[in-house]
Amino acid sequence: MFASNNNTFGEEPAVLVRKACLSYGPNAKILRNLSLTVPQNQIYGLLGPSGCGKTTLLNCIVGRVRLDSGSIFTKAKTTSELGYMPQDLALHRELSIREIFRFYGCMFSMSETKIVQRSRELLQFLELPNDEKVVSALSGGQQRRISFAVALFHDPKLLILDEPTVGLDPLLSQSIWEKLMEMASFGKTIIITTHYIEEARQANMIGMMRKGTILAEAPPAELLAVHNCNYLEDVFLKLCHIHDTTSNPSELARSQTEVEPYRLQEPLKTKEGFFSTSFKAQFMKNLCLLRRNLALTLFIVMLPIVQVGTFNFACGHDPTRLPLAVVNDEFLASGATSCFYKEHDACIFDLNYTHSASCRYLDKLRHRQNELGDLFKLVDYDTLEAGQRAVKRNDAWGLLHIPANFSMDLGARLSKGHNVEEVFLDGSVVDVWLDMSNHVIGYQMKREVVSNFVDAVKELLADCGVDTKYGSIPIKFNEAIYGDNNMPFVNYSSPAILCLCAFYLPAIYIGANIMAEKEGGIIERTLVAGVKTKEIILAHVTIEIGFLTLQTVSLMFVAYVVFHNPFVGDGLSIALLLTCIGINGMMFGLLLSVICSSQTDAAFFGVSTNFLLKFICGLLWPVEGMHGSLRSISMFLPLTLPVEAYRALSIRGWGLTNKVVLAGFASSIGWTLFFIALIIIICRYKRDVWVGKQ
Numbered sequence: 131m132f133a134s135n136n137n138t139f140g141e142e143p144a145v146l147v148r149k150a151c152l153s154y155g156p157n158a159k160i161l162r163n164l165s166l167t168v169p170q171n172q173i174y175g176l177l178g179p180s181g182c183g184k185t186t187l188l189n190c191i192v193g194r195v196r197l198d199s200g201s202i203f204t205k206a207k208t209t210s211e212l213g214y215m216p217q218d219l220a221l222h223r224e225l226s227i228r229e230i231f232r233f234y235g236c237m238f239s240m241s242e243t244k245i246v247q248r249s250r251e252l253l254q255f256l257e258l259p260n261d262e263k264v265v266s267a268l269s270g271g272q273q274r275r276i277s278f279a280v281a282l283f284h285d286p287k288l289l290i291l292d293e294p295t296v297g298l299d300p301l302l303s304q305s306i307w308e309k310l311m312e313m314a315s316f317g318k319t320i321i322i323t324t325h326y327i328e329e330a331r332q333a334n335m336i337g338m339m340r341k342g343t344i345l346a347e348a349p350p351a352e353l354l355a356v357h358n359c360n361y362l363e364d365v366f367l368k369l370c371h372i373h374d375t376t377s378n379p380s381e382l383a384r385s386q387t388e389v390e391p392y393r394l395q396e397p398l399k400t401k402e403g404f405f406s407t408s409f410k411a412q413f414m415k416n417l418c419l420l421r422r423n424l425a426l427t428l429f430i431v432m433l434p435i436v437q438v439g440t441f442n443f444a445c446g447h448d449p450t451r452l453p454l455a456v457v458n459d460e461f462l463a464s465g466a467t468s469c470f471y472k473e474h475d476a477c478i479f480d481l482n483y484t485h486s487a488s489c490r491y492l493d494k495l496r497h498r499q500n501e502l503g504d505l506f507k508l509v510d511y512d513t514l515e516a517g518q519r520a521v522k523r524n525d526a527w528g529l530l531h532i533p534a535n536f537s538m539d540l541g542a543r544l545s546k547g548h549n550v551e552e553v554f555l556d557g558s559v560v561d562v563w564l565d566m567s568n569h570v571i572g573y574q575m576k577r578e579v580v581s582n583f584v585d586a587v588k589e590l591l592a593d594c595g596v597d598t599k600y601g602s603i604p605i606k607f608n609e610a611i612y613g614d615n616n617m618p619f620v621n622y623s624s625p626a627i628l629c630l631c632a633f634y635l636p637a638i639y640i641g642a643n644i645m646a647e648k649e650g651g652i653i654e655r656t657l658v659a660g661v662k663t664k665e666i667i668l669a670h671v672t673i674e675i676g677f678l679t680l681q682t683v684s685l686m687f688v689a690y691v692v693f694h695n696p697f698v699g700d701g702l703s704i705a706l707l708l709t710c711i712g713i714n715g716m717m718f719g720l721l722l723s724v725i726c727s728s729q730t731d732a733a734f735f736g737v738s739t740n741f742l743l744k745f746i747c748g749l750l751w752p753v754e755g756m757h758g759s760l761r762s763i764s765m766f767l768p769l770t771l772p773v774e775a776y777r778a779l780s781i782r783g784w785g786l787t788n789k790v791v792l793a794g795f796a797s798s799i800g801w802t803l804f805f806i807a808l809i810i811i812i813c814r815y816k817r818d819v820w821v822g823k824q
């Protein structure tokens with residue numbers, strides 16, 4: 131079961147800590163001049179109340195936290211000589227026992243046969259169920275035993291167990307202690323923390339810890355004898371009392387032999403080479419998780435399609451079926467029963483021409499359509515007051531009032547030119563009242579009311595045999611150089627949405643995955659097992675590159691094949707730009723996972739930057755419409771120039787050598803390098819980069 135390690139470390143102690151000091155800020159001294167000695171092949175019980183610094187001390191011993199001063203020495207020289215069971219479960223709950231064992235076995239470069247053999251031994255030794263079972267389907271006690279098994283899996287010489295019995299029933303705790311004693315008899319050295327003081331009687335050596343210092347360190351029997359107590363709890367209380375009353379607490383450590391500080395511990399050696407088995411283990415584990423979380427995987431694949439699809443369905447099209455109130459005094463005054471006209475029936479210049487002009491104009495508005503249907507729903511009112519009331523009640527978005535002699539006066543206006551009398555000028559004016567509370571609807575109304583009027587006048591002139599140019603506003607819009615003269619807003623905003631999706635989807639994927647592992651203590655555990663940070667990151671990035679490719683293809687497919695967004699450029703350049711934006715997003719997600727200590731923090735950060743980028747990167751509104759100072763800031767944000775480059779590539783058809791396009795690529799690559807530099811600096815200098823908040 132366990133390889134016998136008798137005297138593997140020689141006669142020296144297995145772990146020595148001397149004058150260890152550590153604080154998390156000026157008022158948070160956690161370890162105060164702490165010294166301890168762990169003999170070989172023994173169980174060392176580290177006892178102390180909650181918050182006294184036990185976990186912090188263990189983190190220092192396993193090399194995850196650096197001391198401010200003092201020294202630590204362990205006989206374990208490589209990560210494979212050390213087994214660590216953290217206080218929290220720190221396992222992927224979605225994986226099966228077999229997958230977890232394979233993951234850790236592979237990390238420790240164990241062969242397939244060895245992994246199978248070791249799994250079988252540990253399942254039996256720890257009385258664990260069938261290894262097909264998923265961790266989340268196990269009881270709390272079984273989950274703790276899996277965590278214990280993981281610490282033992284590579285048969286290390288030194289085992290560090292942080293509260294393995296917490297929350298377990300007494301029978302289970304006892305069975306774990308029995309296993310520990312059996313292992314010590316095989317030559318393992320075990321450090322175990324607990325705040326159940328009495329259970330530690332079974333340890334060979336006890337260190338009683340309080341407020342970051344060791345009060346006493348000796349075998350349990352000796353502690354009981356020296357302090358003349360029957361229970362270790364009484365010894366601890368006695369020591370606490372002396373600790374509170376004495377001026378020099380270090381004098382308390384009576385049985386602790388003062389020795390000269392050892393040389394500083396060298397970091398534990400990890401496996402050499404970049405693409406080691408740890409990378410493979412991480413990669414395979416990530417694939418396993420994707421398979422296990424099939425719903426989430428499908429969600430990730432479908433998200434770009436759903437987002438761009440819903441955007442194209444929902445946004446940017448001209449609003450339709452807008453109620454428009456009409457008071458047509460010309461029609462009402464004529465006493466006619468319906469407003470009708472016959473094309474080419476008469477000329478508006480004729481004196482007997484009656485209400486045809488207003489009917490023709492209103493008919494144009496009534497039948498004005500876009501791809502979603504009629505733009506307006508005309509509602510007739512008898513009086514101006516009734517029509518205005520309808521607008522005030524929001525029963526209509528606007529009111530058109532056509533005066534009683536409109537056709538005749540318009541005919542006079544058109545035929546007499548600059549000689550026309552004032553009365554005809556006034557009588558041919560259509561009064562309009564709009565509800566401008568909605569910018570988009572209000573401006574659409576304005577535009578349509580005017581353009582349809584011009585079209586109606588042109589028809590009326592044609593009936594009189596007059597050149598329709600006479601009725602046009604003397605401005606001619608030629609075919610647009612880029613885009614389309616009637617391009618809907620959706621075509622302006624679609625590139626922005628594509629870039630936003632390309633940036634945030636990888637950020638969410640990578641950020642959420644790493645944060646989940648960080649918060650669950652899994653990254654800490656794997657780092658202790660010797661995996662390098664870059665291997666963890668690279669394994670996630672490799673999977674995300676696959677998603678990124680899928681995402682780029684699906685974004686472009688939905689936007690251009692399904693919704694026919696304008697596209698005159700070269701697809702490869704656009705795909706390249708989206709990939710650059712995606713990689714930038716990935717690095718942003720990674721940065722969030724490095725600077726945030728909980729998923730909630732990361733979510734807040736991610737959502738708020740999303741809003742910020744939407745507002746000031748020219749995604750919803752052109753940068754040209756921003757306040758001057760904001761405009762210059764906007765240019766330096768991660769999405770402004772790439773979105774402009776995207777528009778230039780897709781709508782203007784410019785190539786990769788164009789300076790707007792180059793600026794977009796340069797901005798994206800520059801931000802990516804900046805994020806990478808920040809990640810490297812933070813990883814190097816921040817103490818608890820991979821410690822998550824629970």
Ligand SMILES: Nc1ncnc2c1ncn2[C@@H]1O[C@H](COP(=O)(O)OP(=O)(O)OP(=O)(O)O)[C@@H](O)[C@H]1O
Binds near residue numbers: 185
């Ligand atoms: N990253 C950190 N930043 C600031 N303070 C911290 C950090 N980690 C731990 N501490 C503080 O250090 C003190 C010791 O924590 P530690 O987890 O080592 O105690 P412990 O003895 O293991 O407690 P328990 O038995 O409850 O696990 C606590 O007051 C804790 O709040």
